[in-house]
Amino acid sequence: MRYRLALLLAVLPAPVAAQRLVPAARGAASITAADVQRRIGIIADDSMLGRATPSPQLDAVAAYVAGEFQRFGLKPGGDSGTYFQHYPLEVWRLDPESSTVRISGHTPGVWRSGQEVLLVEGQPPPGAVTGTAVVITGSADAGGALDSATVTGKVVFLGYGPGLNAIAPKVLALRPLALMLVAAFPDTIWAKLPGHAASMSVRNPNSENGPAVPAVFVVRTATAAALFAQGGVSPDSLRAWGDRPLAARPLTDVTLQVDVRGRVQHASAPNAIGILEGSDPALKKEYVLFSAHMDHIGTPSAGEGCTARGADSICNGADDDGSGTVAVIELARAFTSARERPKRSLVFMTVSGEERGLWGSAYFADHPTVPLVDVIADLNIDMVGRNSKDTVAVIGREHSNLGATLDSVAAVHREFNIKPVGDLWPQEGLFFRSDHYNFAKKGVPILFFTTGLHPDYHQVSDSPEKIDAEKEARFARLVFYLGLTVANTSQRPRWKPESYKQIVGGGN
Template sequence: MLAFLLLLQAQAPVQRAAQTISSEDIRRRIGIIADDSMRGRDTPSPELDKVAQYIAREYRRLGLKPGGENGSFLQRYSIDRVQVVAESSVAFIHGGADVTFSYGTDFVFVDNSFDSGDYAGDLVLLSGPLGGTLAGDSASLAGKMLIANRPRNRGEFQRVLAWKPQGVVFVGTAPDSVWRRNVERSTRPQLRDPSRSVGPPVVLAVRAVSLQPVLGRLGQDLSVAQNATTLEAKPLTGAQLHLHARIQAVERNSAPNVVSILEGSDPTLKNEYVVFSAHMDHVGVAGPRGSGGCRAKGADSICNGADDDGSGTVAVVEIAEALAGMNPRPKRSIIFLNVSGEEKGLWGSEYFSDHPAVPISSIVADLNIDMIGRNWKDTIVAIGKEHSDLGATLNRVGAAHPELNMRPIDDIWPDENFYFRSDHYNFARKGVPILFFFSGTHADYHQVSDSPDKIDAEKESRVARLIFYLGVDIANAAERPKWNPDSYKRIVSGN
């Protein structure tokens, strides 16, 4: 009986803290950050900076420790806007199949993370899916120009980059109308991915109709390579790709992450960290001031992003408020992370994972929250459950709190590759076990109609409490979460 009373006494502060996560606060905070005045929180934009400042003030009010730069809550990363000089960019293949590829007619740059310069390397044809097991040593691909199928997800693309080629040629199979749009888009001023170093590899797409005759003269069949079921590297002996790439800077800017820390109560475990993360950016506005991600509907030109990801952003702040008021605090320390640039390509989370506020090896888990304010009343998808023992921990925590009426389930959209499409992935690739809480998309996804009035704040409050309880359990556990060995090998090691 005494032991039971002591257990109840220990649980009481946690229960009281959870109750501070309220639907009223969620509704109020989403109304602030997804208001029309925030103009869709594009990356970069003055309105995104306003949201970051608001969140930083909330963390300061809660007495949290700044985890950003120079004693602040903000961590900024540089963003350049650059423009391809199409008329000066050209590609040549020499050695057995001499040909010149013209920009726009035959090829386009897939990204802009390169400097103006001349790039050259021996051609290697990669047949089969990029996620397959590579026959041979990947070190032999360093410095080469690789011809490959398009990657199916971010993980496959990063795997190719890790081979350190001089260039990557993806096969362009788009119909003429789509290709023309791609060419037009590629020659506009574009933001450069700040998480990638500038320089090789140069990544381009060459149209299949331009590439097939060249490979034929080199004794290869492009369609056979594309449809192969195993990944194999075939050097095209004597053939080289030479590329004159020209690009110019148009504008220099930066964008914020918001980082705060709650120190743990255990003298040893406080040196380990649980991260709660969400992205505070969205796709901005339609029209000339927009970046192309938002489309107007009637007189409405603002994509408010109330669910995507105002809901996750506010959940992190609510969980921070609950944990900051706990006494005693959790044993491990907690990082509350609101990133930007997710809609552009996970930029902020990648920058943080490469420049973390604490050693990345000391982060034991990332609980990422994206779009939890809509759809089902009693269910939340937790993507990544199968990859570590966090899945079993979540199931146990969920079962221990039936009052929440919130059932965590496995990924029901495996073909959508959501595991690679939100900010948790940048932690996973560094070896940090993750769970990604997600209620799925809806008809208002990336539309002007993703507005605060459509948020189910009562449902979101229960999801946030579940994630809060899970975070407390992880922070107080004797052991840090463990990867499934096969998942670690595939996701972290890239094998």
Template sequence: MSDRVVSAVRSKSSVVASATALVALAACGPEQEPTAGAPMPATTSEAAAAAAATITPDDLYQKISVLAADSMRGRDTPSPEIEQVATWIGEHFASLGLRPGGDDGSFIQRYALRQMTASVESSSIAFSNGASLAWGTDVMALGLPRDGSTSGPVVLVSGSGDPAGAFADLPDQAQVFVFAGPEMEATRQTAWAGLASALYDAGAGQVFVISTIAGTPWERSLARSQQGSRVVGELDPDRPVTMNVREGAVRAALAGVDVDALQSRHDDDLEVTVLEGLTVDSDIAIQILDDASAPNVVGILEGSDPALRDEYIVYSAHMDHVGVGRTVQGGDSIFNGADDDASGTATIMEVAEAMASLDRAPRRSMIFLLVSGEEKGLLGSAYFADHPSVPVEQMVANINADMVGRNWPDTIVAIGKEHSDLGETLNRVNEAHPEIGMTAIDDLWPDERFYFRSDHFNFARKGVPILFFFNGTHEDYHRASDELDKIDTEKTARIGQLIFYLGLEVSETDARPQWNPDSYAEIVEGA
């Protein structure tokens, strides 16, 4: 489970408290019976039951013990250990007879993962009046700035409001300085993404946001910015990244400009001022700190129905974790990630075994996807969604498992139930299989925005209906104490059986899952 995708701070105590309450609730709840009049799922055959029974606690324990071993050193992305994990999973898929879905006929899909930053030595910002701004001292970017050389007049933007149409007369390659006021420190760069996009669309060469941070906080931000950003694939030349500039340096460079007046306009309408006769030459060079790559693992089980085998159900989990940290907690520095997400990875591997054991393959095809880079910002799944083994339009559903080995023994949260009729399908399957003893419930923590924080989101934004199976966080989340001995493999096996039945039901049903129109408009069209 990535904590890098949204900035909201999670309340772990509230999650654990909800888990405790649910244990009591589930213990006294009545046994579910199939809803009267509901269609009988296709998953109630003896063959399906025999396949589901191959998902066992012992098998899960064995797989998680490999993934969460100290020798895997927390499965960081990139690292030799995540490569070992990917190779092991690929060999397992091959033993099941799955078809490779990676690069060049292999099970491994690779993506470039370069660590890059702006070069302090090779980047410069020079004013025609002789002033300059020193990169790495006066200027920084929280992302990767637009590289290359641009030259244009200085334009001052102050105030707030809708930027649409506000920059129609912006000079070509304008060097824009945005006076955001002290609020800039509270909102940081994300608040200016829309403004920067509008400015770049109007032909700006570079966009700088004036920062009032000074002293030690500024120095710390500078140091973080020079550690660089991990970039998947090639750089987008049109990325709307702003740069932050020390207010003191701007005051010196823009002698005669009333900076205080401009900074105080942050609640007024947008105002655009071109400084006649003053230009800036920006020359920004990107430096590669680490030219690496990382693996995804892709195995495909071909469907049996000629009319439906070109449609795919994607099972996913992330095989990476956060690596090795500072030595804490009794001298342990390895973040094993047994729950996050060795539990989900092992579960998807078990589901693949169960599907492959069926005498007749499911009608639709299945993709079993284990990704890296989730903990760095959903990198691997984003790359797969943009470079899929099959067209995204042919993917009918994504079933994602991230942290399914802890907390309540008989309850699992299925995030996304309300957004498509996959929720109804899950309810139907759940009711048809009371023998599993696992109840899938709605999202308990909508304010935590977990929907946007695991790999399923990269499928949802492409229009693929999703369900995300998640047991909530706990006191060991992203700590060295997330160890194998705390995993409830008996519970995890029952979750594996439930999502096996779910995928089989989606495969055997003639109609594809359908989005709820309002959710589609918000999540897909609004992405």
């Protein structure tokens, strides 16, 4: 941790004592492609290991953002006079040595974690649990239909292969005791599966984590075959899904005791927050919030879905959301370098835990450091460095008059050549997939800016050299003028009443 932090600090520019103040137009113009590219190079560098939540590298990036906020002259907007807001997490790590699956009346009588079975997901309840075994097949002839009587509380064997993603949710919804995914993994694949190294999962005690996922193991066909033979089921029946109705066939006289041991460590993750106080004695009690997320999905061991490709095992997250983080930093720099401060105050916030479930923004929304009723807008920026040169998708523009405000700002500032368009990926449900959602549902009008998805999304190939920094700089300048306009307009942004009812609930 220390040497990575030292590396990061070494690339920071030297602190400046006081900035020369320039007119607003020059503040906006000072957002350059070179600065955008340089900062993304820092945040999404391989040494940041993909900024998983929680990780020392994520903390290092938060320290970098906070250091910049301080250097720009922003007021600390976090807890206890700092630029940080930390929220608690629990990190659970498997103890493979003492974790086993014991099988009554079978030889061998134990499958060892990390050897015969690999735990790939789930954080089972502490202590040993015992259940009878069933196999999910695609023929209803010799088994019961898939229901709570046949699945709940059982150890369920399921073929690993095409169709699993459709079937697993149906099985999990019936709350099995554990799931055993069975496949004839060759040695080369088996050796690479997660679960050999320490398995881990991260819980956020402040958020609903959804129903607990039971222990999900993988086991090789060769290992399971003898058990299936003893229980009177052919291993081939696992592959017989096809279109036939699913059935649960009990393994006669087979009882398994799943004993998964792990340790819980208390940890935390940061939000970095800085405030520029408004110039108007009354309006400065209201805030325009600029947000983006610092975290990404790390490396395969973070359990956030990063998969190695060849020798590369770091999901850099240059676009997701290094680009948004850098936009927020650059906006903070541009606003603090402008001679006239906006009438309202501005909050610049980079959050964490977005990829695990919008955790940092949810924590801020529940524990705001400025009154949330006084936050008049959230302008959220997530993935703005890719795709077409001259458009940005603006999600949620139909829900308030912020969409119209943006259009008029873009019409005045045609020089940026950025056209705000609507949601280009309506089937993706993007409105619910970034941090603005936590503010929208509490009544804060929002706009969510994104240049959208691409083949490098959540891949090791979302790397800094692919960012269109020139376009991002033009985009950030446009958001500068939008923020300035929203902060200076006497009327607060207004929800469309039907949207308010739908998203926030109640009347408006």
